[in-house]
Amino acid sequence: xxxxxxxxxxxxxxxxxxxxxxxxxxxxxxxxxxxxxxxxxxxxxxxxxxxxxxxxxxxxxxxxxxxxxxxxxxxxxxxxxxxxxxxxxxxxxxxxxxxxxxxxxxxxxxxxxxxxxxxxxxxxxxxxxxxxxxxxxxxxxxxxxxxxxxxxxxxxxxxxxxxxxxxxxxxxxxxxxxxxxxxxxxxxxxxxxxxxxxxxxxxxxxxxxxxxxxxxxxxxxxxxxxxxxxxxxxxxxxxxxxxxxxxxxxxxxxxxxxxxxxxxxxxxxxxxxxxxxxxxxxxxxxxxxxxxxxxxxxxxxxxxxxxxxxxxxxxxxxxxxxxxxxxxxxxxxxxxxxxxxxxxxxxxxxxxxxxxxxxxxxxxxxxxxxxxxxxxxxxxxxxxxxxxxxxxxxxxxxxxxxxxxxxxxxxxxxxxxxxxxxxxxxxxxxxxxxxxxxxxxxxxxxxxxxxxxxxxxxxxxxxxxxxxxxxxxxx
Amino acid sequence: xxxxxxxxxxxxxxxxxxxxxxxxxxxxxxxxxxxxxxxxxxxxxxxxxxxxxxxxxxxxxxxxxxxxxxxxxxxxxxxxxxxxxxxxxxxxxxxxxxxxxxxxxxxxxxxxxxxxxxxxxxxxxxxxxxxxxxxxxxxxxxxxxxxxxxxxxxxxxxxxxxxxxxxxxxxxxxxxxxxxxxxxxxxxxxxxxxxxxxxxxxxxxxxxxxxxxxxxxxxxxxxxxxxxxxxxxxxxxxxxxxxxxxxxxxxxxxxxxx
Ligand code: SF4
Numbered sequence: 204x205x206x207x208x209x210x211x212x213x214x215x216x217x218x219x220x221x222x223x224x225x226x227x228x229x230x231x232x233x234x235x236x237x238x239x240x241x242x243x244x245x246x247x248x249x250x251x252x253x254x255x256x257x258x259x260x261x262x263x264x265x266x267x268x269x270x271x272x273x274x275x276x277x278x279x280x281x282x283x284x285x286x287x288x289x290x291x292x293x294x295x296x297x298x299x300x301x302x303x304x305x306x307x308x309x310x311x312x313x314x315x316x317x318x319x320x321x322x323x324x325x326x327x328x329x330x331x332x333x334x335x336x337x338x339x340x341x342x343x344x345x346x347x348x349x350x351x352x353x354x355x356x357x358x359x360x361x362x363x364x365x366x367x368x369x370x371x372x373x374x375x376x377x378x379x380x381x382x383x384x385x386x387x388x389x390x391x392x393x394x395x396x397x398x399x400x401x402x403x404x405x406x407x408x409x410x411x412x413x414x415x416x417x418x419x420x421x422x423x424x425x426x427x428x429x430x431x432x433x434x435x436x437x438x439x440x441x442x443x444x445x446x447x448x449x450x451x452x453x454x455x456x457x458x459x460x461x462x463x464x465x466x467x468x469x470x471x472x473x474x475x476x477x478x479x480x481x482x483x484x485x486x487x488x489x490x491x492x493x494x495x496x497x498x499x500x501x502x503x504x505x506x507x508x509x510x511x512x513x514x515x516x517x518x519x520x521x522x523x524x525x526x527x528x529x530x531x532x533x534x535x536x537x538x539x540x541x542x543x544x545x546x547x548x549x550x551x552x553x554x555x556x557x558x559x560x561x562x563x564x565x566x567x568x569x570x571x572x573x574x575x576x577x578x579x580x581x582x583x584x585x586x587x588x589x590x591x592x593x594x595x596x597x598x599x600x601x602x603x604x605x606x607x608x609x610x611x612x613x614x615x616x617x618x619x620x621x622x623x624x625x626x627x628x629x630x631x632x633x634x635x636x637x638x639x640x641x642x643x644x645x646x647x648x649x650x651x652x653x654x655x656x657x658x659x660x661x662x663x664x665x666x667x668x669x670x671x672x673x674x675x676x677x678x
Numbered sequence: 679x680x681x682x683x684x685x686x687x688x689x690x691x692x693x694x695x696x697x698x699x700x701x702x703x704x705x706x707x708x709x710x711x712x713x714x715x716x717x718x719x720x721x722x723x724x725x726x727x728x729x730x731x732x733x734x735x736x737x738x739x740x741x742x743x744x745x746x747x748x749x750x751x752x753x754x755x756x757x758x759x760x761x762x763x764x765x766x767x768x769x770x771x772x773x774x775x776x777x778x779x780x781x782x783x784x785x786x787x788x789x790x791x792x793x794x795x796x797x798x799x800x801x802x803x804x805x806x807x808x809x810x811x812x813x814x815x816x817x818x819x820x821x822x823x824x825x826x827x828x829x830x831x832x833x834x835x836x837x838x839x840x841x842x843x844x845x846x847x848x849x850x851x852x853x854x855x856x857x858x859x860x861x862x863x864x865x866x867x868x869x870x871x872x873x874x875x876x877x878x879x880x881x882x883x884x885x886x887x888x889x890x891x892x893x894x895x896x897x898x899x900x901x902x903x904x905x906x907x908x909x910x911x912x913x914x915x916x917x918x919x920x921x922x923x924x925x926x927x928x929x930x931x932x933x934x935x936x
Contacts, residue, residue, distance in 0.1 A: 214867070530855060530874045535873075567863075568863075570859065570874070571733060572855075573824070574823070577827050590733060590735065593735030594736075596735055597737075610734055610862075613726070614731055617728075617739075621723075639933065642928060643903070643906060645907075652864065652866060652867070653868055655868060655872075656904070660902060660931035661931070662699055664934070666698050666699055668693065668721060671705065671721045
């Protein structure tokens with residue numbers, strides 16, 4: 204698949220984002236909301252750090268034996284009467300889903316929130332197949348109304364303000380009285396529920412993502428705060444679970460451990476409002492449930508990651524804590540990253556999935572402040588993995604020329620200490636004279652990225668090494 | 679001040695590029711503090727710790743520079759740098775660079791074990807509890823990222839600042855959030871870097887102190903440069919200057935006046 208990505212234009216995207224007042228207003232919510240809630244949830248649980256260790260270990264163990272767990276999972280789903288489809292690429296996955304919809308004559312599909320659906324651009328594929336996808340997650344529903352992409356993996360519309368959403372609802376829900384009051388967030392939710400309820404009932408197929416797949420039982424687990432996950436999988440006659448292969452965990456016990464770190468890291472909740480388990484189609488004694496149950500397991504580059512230096516990224520449970528704590532994400536928001544996965548996790552994952560030639564900016568656009576790693580529930584060393592991408596780019600000569608040549612000059616001198624001492628002493632002496640009057644520079648050649656917006660301190664004069672040897676010799 | 683019994687350890691001062699080139703007085707402040715903690719200071723011929731190369735994906739240059747530092751600091755008991763970022767590079771990342779080379783990884787690990795950031799060296803290694811310094815005024819302290827998250831430096835500078843006569847410490851909001859410097863990031867993604875440091879500048883101003891302190895010159899130059907461009911009156915200094923009683927020299931980006 205040729206992923207639609209604007210990641211190569213990251214700088215332009217970021218520029219636009221920084222000058223978008225509505226976006227900047229909305230982004231304030233990331234910093235004020237998520238960070239404090241996660242912290243108080245983590246502080247309340249004395250064993251939180253130990254839980255993070257065990258979450259990391261569970262994922263590492265699973266990844267080390269992923270083939271076995273995939274087989275076990277498939278066997279359980281099959282035994283329960285379901286079907287497992289392996290999809291090597293995004294196109295394979297969309298084709299499998301479209302085929303199922305066509306076979307059962309589906310007109311409408313009710314969807315729960317799924318980042319994999321975004322990754323494979325499922326909605327476009329369904330529409331092309333004459334099937335109408337209906338997003339049932341409030342955030343995704345708004346995204347669909349606006350023809351956008353989520354800007355955050357947990358809170359898809361974090362880039363919007365309430366008044367923007369109200370305007371969208373008034374634009375689209377034309378059958379409702381125009382004078383209705385939509386000033387409270389709950390009224391927006393109620394209105395969306397009303398609009399969606401009819402579509403749930405009409406949907407022939409329900410598609411959900413999965414937070415975890417349990418090998419021991421063949422169960423898929425999703426967590427939501429709206430309960431739409433429940434409806435999209437129990438009401439329609441066909442339920443399709445869309446998940447990537449690294450969602451596996453060995454046992455239900457493991458899954459429950461993962462759930463404890465996931466909810467706290469994502470939203471600061473002890474547990475999300477709804478945790479829905481599904482295993483196979485409806486059995487004769489069940490009161491509800493689908494007649495058909497399918498699982499589409501997406502690879503799309505992940506098994507290649509298993510063997511390489513980005514394997515640790517496959518531990519990710521999509522909690523979004525890394526982006527919630529990222530100063531770059533706070534500044535530019537999720538859309539600037541240009542593809543489905545924003546923030547630090549996207550900076551590592553996107554180059555693996557769509558190629559570093561396209562997503563090359565993302566691992567570079569980080570200060571390496573390390574706050575992401577410090578909150579990641581499965582302890583993914585995100586800065587280290589971003590650095591690995593920079594190494595790949597450097598090896599392949601993909602890094603920008605001015606950076607390479609600047610570094611090469613620096614490296615040349617730095618590897619020759621005598622020459623370095625000589626050259627720097629002279630240069631700092633000269634610079635210091637130039638900057639003497641003000642003590643700083645308002646503009647410097649080649650450093651416009653800095654001096655356009657900030658002054659640059661002038662050197663004191665001479666160098667520490669020169670002054671030290673002069674002064675100590677004089678003693 | 680504290681002086682531990684036994685022979686005086688030999689400390690190799692790793693000045694860091696920015697201190698060497700831009701603000702040598704930080705190096706002298708660091709030397710003074712290390713000596714006050716009961717050590718002798720030497721300054722071997724040195725250049726760069728290699729972090730700019732390492733973080734730009736140029737492992738080869740990073741390794742060459744790391745090895746140069748390992749050789750330059752042979753024979754000292756400790757290697758101390760007035761920067762959490764450079765100390766983090768030497769302590770945490772140099773071993774990573776050589777982990778696949780058995781003959782080199784042993785000396786690299788031994789070197790890394792000797793490396794400390796200045797203030798944590800004074801407090802954690804030398805047991806320093808107070809300094810003999812005076813600074814009249816209120817300061818706020820920014821926790822630079824590498825020092826904070828790679829080396830766990832948070833309480834140490836605050837503890838020593840407490841002991842400075844005449845000084846009051848007022849915490850700013852989000853003192854642990856990145857200032858947007860990020861080495862080459864500040865130039866490569868200047869616009870984003872600026873947006874981040876603009877927030878930092880607001881938090882610094884809101885603390886209403888006359889002085890900003892931190893333990894890393896790169897971050898300080900970034901924050902000082904923004905504060906000055908915005909015309910804010912806050913002065914920026916390396917924490918070592920204040921701890922060494924050298925807080926009356928011109929602040930970062932101020933005219934020399936000498
Ligand atoms: S990388 Fe870690 S913090 Fe980020 S979404 Fe994945 S699990 Fe969460």
